[in-house]
Amino acid sequence: MKIKPFLILIPLLVVWGSKAQNNKFQVGIGYQRTWLLDNQASPLKYQSSEKTFLLGYTHTGNTGKFDARLNGAWGNFFPTGFYNRKMYDPGYNPDGTPKSDSGLILGTLYNARIDIGYAWKVNSGYSVIDNKKLESRNYAGASLSNQLFYSDNIVRNAWMNSSSLNAEFQHDAQYNARHTINIKISIPIFARNTRLPYHNSVSSPDGSSHIQTIFKQGSRMAWFGNFQSIRLEAGYDYAVNKMFGIGIHYFGQWLHYNYEKPISLFQNNIGITASIK
Amino acid sequence: MKRSITLLALLAILAQPFFSCQKLLIGNTVKNTPTANFDEMWKGYHQWYGMFSVRQVNWDSLYIVYRPMVNDQMSNTELYGILCRLITPLNDIHAFLQPTSDGLPRFESSDFFRINRIQRDFSIDLVRSKYIPSLVTVDSSFHYGITPDNIGYIHFGEFGLPLSFYKQQLNVIMESLKDTKGIIIDIRNHAGGDDEVSRYIAGLFAVEEKLYMTVRKRNGVDPGCFTSPESWFVKPSGNSSYVKPVVLLTTRWTSSAGETFTWAMNTQSQVTQMGDTTAGGFTDVISRELPNGWLYFVGVGDYRNALGNSEEGIGVSPKKYIINTREDIEEGNDKVLEAAMASF
Missing domain, CATH: 3.90.226.10 (2-enoyl-CoA Hydratase; Chain A, domain 1)
Structure with a gap:
């Protein structure tokens, strides 16, 4: 019997069966900017302009909330100030003269993140404003996440996979049962990070694929002392009716990791969402 | 509804600093000056090139020779000339400079490739x-x-x-x-x-x-x-x-x-x-960048034949x-x- 799917299934079954349940499915699209400095590959700061999508599921119960989310993004990726860099043809004409054609050096950044977490309600509050109810709840919990960054740039920057166990703190405020604001902070405690080895190349003597080789040669355990990935999420949802809602959400991330050479990343994402309960 | 708009506006205002503080959070990048570009390329080979020993190249001495020739008032073409001279002693098919501005051509450190340019003995x-x-x-x-x-x-x-x-x-x-x-x-x-x-x-x-x-x-x-x-x-x-x-x-x-x-x-x-x-020229090669956006290529390995001998340059x-x-x-x-x- 495979252990991992079973472990994911247990919390799903628990939260699905609990009373006073509130299940929400969410889809979203957005726009993201990423800035990155990967000293292992380049001294240049890179930036991107990405389209993003989101698929999410949240179950809110009396004692806590379960959250599962898949985010994906892709977009142009280039050194700041060098958007239109040219690669001149290094070849020669048959008469020995250098060729004069050129092409733009283009690149794309891809990133994806999956998060699964559970947070327990630690306290809640209640007040009445203008005869309408304002409820607030605070949660503390943990999540497992995996995020992958990959670029097809010639210098192979931004290649990184991070699987982490994160501490999470959330605050939800709901006004008049229609307006909901939520804020979440997530900080990894431990992680298994994978980057290219120091020499920034991939080859294996034993016939392993490139992906297997990168994970074999480039993976290390990390902790908060050498790996920081602070994520902030803030969102507003408006319940159009009991079943359907719309919202606007912000996601920001700062990441820094020391191996093999330091990589720093800063991301901002704004998106609109639609949810079904 | 007014409260909703107020809350949204507050969210937008709070988000603003996050969009503009990327310089602080990402860290300092190397300045784009001729001296910084020279230092970056010398350092790139120093930290990643795998064949100084087998090719018997004293990389430190080349810094001493060529660094004084670089100043921040020189043109890209002049900088290109110095960088080419820096890597010429490597004489390595995997060591070359690829400018991305000023129409400057690729410079091959390999004497054979630089002199011969086009293969004429096969069709x-x-x-x-x-x-x-x-x-x-x-x-x-x-x-x-x-x-x-x-x-x-x-x-x-x-x-x-x-x-x-x-x-x-x-x-x-x-x-x-x-x-x-x-x-x-x-x-x-x-x-x-x-x-x-x-x-x-x-x-x-x-x-x-x-x-x-x-x-x-x-x-x-x-x-x-x-x-x-x-x-x-x-x-x-x-x-x-x-x-x-x-x-x-x-x-x-x-x-x-x-x-x-x-x-x-x-x-x-x-x-x-x-x-x-x-x-x-046997090794794997990586590309790296200079602060001015130019690319340069570095062989990172020391490859040996079955007898343990290097045939780099041979x-x-x-x-x-x-x-x-x-x-x-x-x-x-x-x-x-x-x-x-x-x-x-």
């Missing part, structure tokens, strides 16, 4: 027109056929496509060549590629596992810091091994993965390397030496191919 079009009219083009750098004398012929110009592509194609090709009396493998214009492709293809001609190279790569900022050596073995691959005579054709333009392929093939007793010595010598002149090809005579065909 696949001549092979097709005079020797193998039935030559099949699998890809612009991959051809095969059978001569009128029932000698198989496979040409590889690179190993840059995915391994799965070569596996799929060669399953069919080797089946079609199984009844030939021998095969000529022509890598005279091989530009390199993936060493794992080299190993797989060499395995099509192997009957037993044999060591053909050891590899170590840079693993730290100190020029003496390398990974532990990895041993690479060629072993039988594909559906069956081709054990009839094989002639491997090489020239000075056979480089990189073409040379590791030559090492692997030379472990097999039925293979005879014919032609000219190869280029002498190349793999053939068992039978024969070359074409430019005039031979222009007059329609591929004497190297003719000699290979006559050897069966």
Whole structure:
């Protein structure tokens, strides 16, 4: 019997069966900017302009909330100030003269993140404003996440996979049962990070694929002392009716990791969402 | 509803600082000045180049010589001149500078590539027109056929496509060549590629596992810091091994993965390397950038043959030496191919 799917299934079954349940499915699209400095590959700061999508599921119960989310993004990726860099043809004409054609050096950044977490309600509050109810709840919990960054740039920057166990703190405020604001902070405690080895190349003597080789040669355990990935999420949802809602959400991330050479990343994402309960 | 709008506005205001503080959170980048560009390129080779020792280059002394020539008032063209002079002593097919501005051309540190520019001693079009009219083009750098004398012929110009592509194609090709009396493998214009492709293809001609190279790569900022050596073995691959005579054709333009392929093939007793010595550049290469956006390329490995000797800057010598002149090809005579065909 495979252990991992079973472990994911247990919390799903628990939260699905609990009373006073509130299940929400969410889809979203957005726009993201990423800035990155990967000293292992380049001294240049890179930036991107990405389209993003989101698929999410949240179950809110009396004692806590379960959250599962898949985010994906892709977009142009280039050194700041060098958007239109040219690669001149290094070849020669048959008469020995250098060729004069050129092409733009283009690149794309891809990133994806999956998060699964559970947070327990630690306290809640209640007040009445203008005869309408304002409820607030605070949660503390943990999540497992995996995020992958990959670029097809010639210098192979931004290649990184991070699987982490994160501490999470959330605050939800709901006004008049229609307006909901939520804020979440997530900080990894431990992680298994994978980057290219120091020499920034991939080859294996034993016939392993490139992906297997990168994970074999480039993976290390990390902790908060050498790996920081602070994520902030803030969102507003408006319940159009009991079943359907719309919202606007912000996601920001700062990441820094020391191996093999330091990589720093800063991301901002704004998106609109639609949810079904 | 007013509260909703207020809350949204507050969210937007709170988010603003996050969009503008990327400079603080990302850290400092190197300034784009001629001196910083020189220092970055010197440091890049210092921290990643794998062959100072085997090529007997004192990289520190080159900094002492050339750094004083750089100043922040110089033009890109002047900086380009100094950077070219810096890497010239490496004389390495994998060490070159690729400017991305000012129309400046690629500078090859390899004396051979810089002086010769274009290969004149091989033409696949001549092979097709005079020797193998039935030559099949699998890809612009991959051809095969059978001569009128029932000698198989496979040409590889690179190993840059995915391994799965070569596996799929060669399953069919080797089946079609199984009844030939021998095969000529022509890598005279091989530009390199993936060493794992080299190993797989060499395995099509192997009957037993044999060591053909050891590899170590840079693993730290100190020029003496390398990974532990990895041993690479060629072993039988594909559906069956081709054990009839094989002639491997090489020239000075056979480089990189073409040379590791030559090492692997030379472990097999039925293979005879014919032609000219190869280029002498075996390692994996990475590209790095300068603050001005230019690219430069660095060989990160120290590759050794089965005996533990480096052939960087030397190349793999053939068992039978024969070359074409430019005039031979222009007059329609591929004497190297003719000699290979006559050897069966």
